[in-house]
Every structure is written in structure tokens, then in C-alpha cells.
Amino acid sequence: MSSLLTFLLASLVLIGAVRIVTDVSGSTGAWIHEIHHWLFSPVFYNHFDEDFANAFRNGCNLFDGKWALEEDGSRPLYTEDSCPYLTQPVTCQRNGRPDSTYQRWKWEPRECKLPRFDALMLLRSLRNKRLMFIGDSLQRTQWESMVCLLQSVVPDRRKSVYKDPPRRIFFVEDYNATVEFYWAPFIVESNSDHATKHTVQKRQVRLDSVDKHSKKWEGVDILVFESYVWWMYKPLINATFGSSDVKEYNIFDAYKLALKTWANWLESTFNPQLQKAFFMSLSPTHLWSWEWRPGSKENCFNETYPIQRPFWGAGSSLEMAGTLKDTLQGMKAKVTLLNITQLSEYRKDGHTSVYTERRGKLLTSKEKSQPDIYADCIHWCLPGVPDTWNEILYAYLVYEN
Ligand SMILES: *[C@@H]1O[C@H](CO)[C@@H](O)[C@H](O)[C@H]1NC(C)=O
Ligand SMILES: *[C@@H]1O[C@H](CO)[C@@H](O)[C@H](O)[C@H]1NC(C)=O
Ligand SMILES: *[C@@H]1O[C@H](CO)[C@@H](O)[C@H](O)[C@H]1NC(C)=O
Ligand SMILES: *[C@@H]1O[C@H](CO)[C@@H](O)[C@H](O)[C@H]1NC(C)=O
Numbered sequence: 001m002s003s004l005l006t007f008l009l010a011s012l013v014l015i016g017a018v019r020i021v022t023d024v025s026g027s028t029g030a031w032i033h034e035i036h037h038w039l040f041s042p043v044f045y046n047h048f049d050e051d052f053a054n055a056f057r058n059g060c061n062l063f064d065g066k067w068a069l070e071e072d073g074s075r076p077l078y079t080e081d082s083c084p085y086l087t088q089p090v091t092c093q094r095n096g097r098p099d100s101t102y103q104r105w106k107w108e109p110r111e112c113k114l115p116r117f118d119a120l121m122l123l124r125s126l127r128n129k130r131l132m133f134i135g136d137s138l139q140r141t142q143w144e145s146m147v148c149l150l151q152s153v154v155p156d157r158r159k160s161v162y163k164d165p166p167r168r169i170f171f172v173e174d175y176n177a178t179v180e181f182y183w184a185p186f187i188v189e190s191n192s193d194h195a196t197k198h199t200v201q202k203r204q205v206r207l208d209s210v211d212k213h214s215k216k217w218e219g220v221d222i223l224v225f226e227s228y229v230w231w232m233y234k235p236l237i238n239a240t241f242g243s244s245d246v247k248e249y250n251i252f253d254a255y256k257l258a259l260k261t262w263a264n265w266l267e268s269t270f271n272p273q274l275q276k277a278f279f280m281s282l283s284p285t286h287l288w289s290w291e292w293r294p295g296s297k298e299n300c301f302n303e304t305y306p307i308q309r310p311f312w313g314a315g316s317s318l319e320m321a322g323t324l325k326d327t328l329q330g331m332k333a334k335v336t337l338l339n340i341t342q343l344s345e346y347r348k349d350g351h352t353s354v355y356t357e358r359r360g361k362l363l364t365s366k367e368k369s370q371p372d373i374y375a376d377c378i379h380w381c382l383p384g385v386p387d388t389w390n391e392i393l394y395a396y397l398v399y400e401n
Helices: 002-024 026-040 050-057 119-125 137-151 251-269 318-329 341-345 385-399
Strands: 065-069 105-109 130-135 159-164 167-172 177-183 204-206 222-225 236-240 247-250 276-280 335-338 351-353 376-380
Touching: 050 385, 105 385, 119 137, 119 385, 130 137, 137 167, 137 177, 137 376, 137 385, 236 251, 247 251, 251 318, 276 385, 318 335, 335 385, 341 385
Parallel strands: 130 177, 130 222, 204 236, 222 276, 276 335
Antiparallel strands: 065 105, 159 167, 167 177, 236 247, 351 376
């Protein structure tokens, strides 16, 4: 009994010390966090998950499985209130969403159990490194999710988020670790590359040019790419290739050429000893409720539960997915496909729907009452589905070799 008391007292003194020391010096701060973490984690043990490590080494497929509802309070992994960096488009609760079950689903691969997301373990592996998410607003949500997952273990004055367009940057001082988002909705250059004032209607893509962006990607330790929904606006897209003549390309040919341009760049600079690269498979949309509820004519609005049977929506182009897979398989450099499409297909309940903003403003109650026009069934609430994408990315970053 008295030794327990001594331990508790010692811990209290230590918390005091943590406060002081973290305000003073960087690298000391890092290990003090770790002691703090060890003392106050729910379970007092090393969080390296040997069982998962073995299963992963033996090829456990993380993308095949089911969603299970967590009743034990372990979900969500963070809340809208606990993460100061969430932006208004994703905070569905604050924006008036009445249900919250969508935050409590956990992805369970069939063949193994995903390891617990341990922010300190990831920060340790990101020491003196840069992790960069590249793509469109869906990728920005994944970045926001990653920032939220990591930031809780870092004291206020040792972390920051700032903008350096087209980048947004999360920096953790004690680890000299950087987690960035880079806006490039087509990956290759386009007239939609301005981080805020991007052309939406009159898209024009330079299928043979990536240098303007890729100069900023060179030497980044971990690259995570994504690009899909911006290609899917119309069956044709205006583009240039090889000259300055603008022509209409069908989107499948255009996507293939753009990915080839990207692949050539990556192979010309990539150092597999020092770098890792990932590509997110497409993020599904839930625009047509008749796909999961025959006879209905709505969208994702008012959906509160995942789809409970095999499902693949018509918005998820198998041809585009096949092009991405073939491109990656044809490369000499190893780029890991994070195949999150199928698992996200089930989550018709995860979208921001009418609980988001449009042109920088929250929807008005009048707009909210017209979900057929205003519901956003492309983007996701946070906490939510993109957290699972990051739990899978985490598994690769911490457990691969
Ligand atoms: C992605 O995962 C799903 C579900 O396991 C699987 O059916 C599909 O073949 C996978 N796609 C690729 C390109 O590996
Ligand atoms: C901090 O990290 C960057 C890479 O993100 C690296 O270039 C730099 O050398 C690191 N600084 C120190 C002091 O290690
Ligand atoms: C391509 O640009 C031309 C000229 O601006 C326009 O008329 C046409 O509709 C555009 N095509 C597509 C597919 O957007
Ligand atoms: C939303 O769902 C609830 C319960 O399923 C239902 O009572 C309500 O009418 C729905 N609202 C709309 C606008 O469809």
C-alpha cells in the first residue's frame, strides 16, 4: 500500500517536471513525453504488438474484413473537442449532426487484429522525418485525421500547424517530425493547383508535367499519394500532352498518361533505402441510395448505419482502379497500394452530408432541409472513416520490416 502511494507521489512530481522540462528543451522533451506516456497509458506494457507483427509478416490482408461496433468507449480515437486542428467542413457533430454512432465503428480484418494506434511509437519512427500526404480534399481529410491521431501526446507549445500553400504543415518540435498535406488534385499539373482558388468547372490538366509539384516532393521520407474524384467530373477532360494543344481526352486514357508521368518521376528519384511511397485507392461516394435501398431516390443523407452486405457502388470505377493497380505493378520502385475502397464502400453513414460547409460557410437551415441538393456524399466526417485509413497506414509504417 505505502509503495503504491510512493509511486503515485513520484508520478505527480514527475508530471510537474514534465510541465517544466517540456517548456525548456526539445530533445529532453521527447523522452519525458515517453516516460509520461508509459506511466499513464491504460495498460502498462510495451505497445509493440507481436501477434500483429507475426500476422502481418505472414501476409495478413488488412483490407478484407468487417466493421464492428465498439461499445467499450475505445472509439472514437479522439473527439471533435480534443483535437484543436479539425476544420469546420469535417466537424459534423458541431455542425448539427444528430447521430454519433458513425464514430464508433472499428475495422476488423478477417485474418488478424489491427494494432492499437500508438502515437508515440509513430512519432518515434518519424523522428527527423517528413511524412507527406499529396492529393485533393479527401487526402486533406486524411492528413487532418493523422494530425489529430498524433497531436494528443504532444503538449501545446511543442506542436504547431501552419500553412505554406499549397502545403499545410503539422510540426512536432521534440521529434523534429513533420506531417504535411500538399494540394495537387490531379497529381500532375493542372489549372486547379491553387490551394484555395482552384478552377472546378473548366478543368485542364497537363498530363506530361509534374515537375512544378515534384520538386517539392523530392527527398520526402514517406509519400502518400491520392487522386481520383477530380478526374470523374465528366467522361472527357481537357488536357495537354506533348504540346500546348488542348484536346479532350477520355478520363481513362488521361488518368493512365498522368500516372505514367508520375511513375517516371518517382522512379527517377526514389531511394528505397531511405524512402517509402504509398498510393491510396479511390475513396467511394454514396450519391445514390437506390444502390443499397432499391426503390429509394435519396443519397447518403440520414444514413446512420454501414451497409451490412457485399457492396460496390457505381461511382467506384473498376477501370480507374485497374489502371492504378497496373501502373503500380509495372513500376520498379515499390509503391504500396492502400486498398481502402472496399472497406469504405460499406460506410454510407460516414459522410459529412448536410453537416458541413459550402464555399466556406456552414449550410443554412434552409439548405439543410434540401439534402437532395446540398448533401455532400463524397467527404467524410472526423472522427470517422479516414482514421481507419490511417490506422492501416500506421500498421505499414510501424510494422513493415
Ligand atoms: C482490394 O481489396 C478488396 C477486398 O479485400 C479485394 O476484393 C480487391 O481485389 C483488392 N484490390 C486490389 C487492387 O488489390
Ligand atoms: C530535422 O528534420 C529534417 C527533415 O525533416 C532534417 O533535414 C533536419 O536535418 C533535421 N534537423 C535536425 C537538427 O536533425
Ligand atoms: C474543353 O474546353 C472547351 C473550350 O473551353 C469547352 O468548350 C469544352 O466543353 C471543354 N471540354 C470539357 C470536357 O470540359
Ligand atoms: C430520417 O430517418 C428517420 C429515422 O430513420 C426518419 O424518421 C426521418 O423521416 C428521416 N428524415 C428524412 C428527411 O428522410
